[in-house]
Amino acid sequence: MTDQPSPKPRKERKENADRRRQQLLDATWRSIAENGLARTTLATVAAQAGLSQGVAVFYFKSKAGLLTEALRDHYARYQATWERALAEAGDDPRARLIALIRADFDPEICNPEALSIWFAFWGEQKFTPDYAAISAQFDIARNEAIREACAALMQGADEGDITRTAEWIDTFSDGYWQRLHVLPGSYSAKDCLAETLRMVERLVPQISEAAAEARRAL
Incomplete structure (x- = not known):
């Protein structure tokens, strides 16, 4: 039987989620400074953060x-x-x-x-x-x-x-x-x-x- 990796503890999962969320917020500021508010999108923010657009959608909808x-x-x-x-x-x-x-x-x-x-x-x-x-x-x-x-x-x-x-x-x-x-x-x-x-x-x-x-x- 193949050993399955243990799930991360809840605290670690929350810390990772908070860090990812803040990463997206920081990227939002950079996108606004570069593109303006109207042209800032989930795609521009994800690109600034080096993440997929799907991640941005997951956290902010x-x-x-x-x-x-x-x-x-x-x-x-x-x-x-x-x-x-x-x-x-x-x-x-x-x-x-x-x-x-x-x-x-x-x-x-x-x-x-x-x-x-x-x-x-x-x-x-x-x-x-x-x-x-x-x-x-x-x-x-x-x-x-x-x-x-x-x-x-x-x-x-x-x-x-x-x-x-x-x-x-x-x-x-x-x-x-x-x-x-x-x-x-x-x-x-x-x-x-x-x-x-x-x-x-x-x-x-x-x-x-x-x-x-x-x-x-x-």
Whole structure:
């Protein structure tokens, strides 16, 4: 009787599946950066990953399913970056607000490929409710983190002023992301970070000394 190979343990099978799934998600980002969202398909992603199209279909069923999970994974990495920055900053609201701003220009988050992916998906939110829902889910958490830091610094200020200040800070860094994406040769992430810190110094005077020190350290 021929010995049959033992099946892999469940944990090992799950680890292999997770690794293969992440391999496809990483390939999706590369395909979007090279081909755009519309021309990214299960075939282009499988080719980028060095796998068969059948494998991509097995894990994600359809292009829509693949792209939705790719956006969710992209946001999850972004959130992990700013949450790690907050954890390292400690309890000082000045350090926390600066950490959140720095995280927006972290090379892992703010690079040509990542920016291409952000803007490709954002341009489709109006037509794809799933994209809008994922963006809202993750954006709410970060916006609240900015608002909490502003509230701790702007004690006694009107709630509306605190909320508006947090929105201005978030919008300012988003604007620099757009410039870095559209005019990459005219700006650097370091310069954009410095200018965002300079703006926050004026919006939230309580942070001015710490923000100026952070700018000088760039």
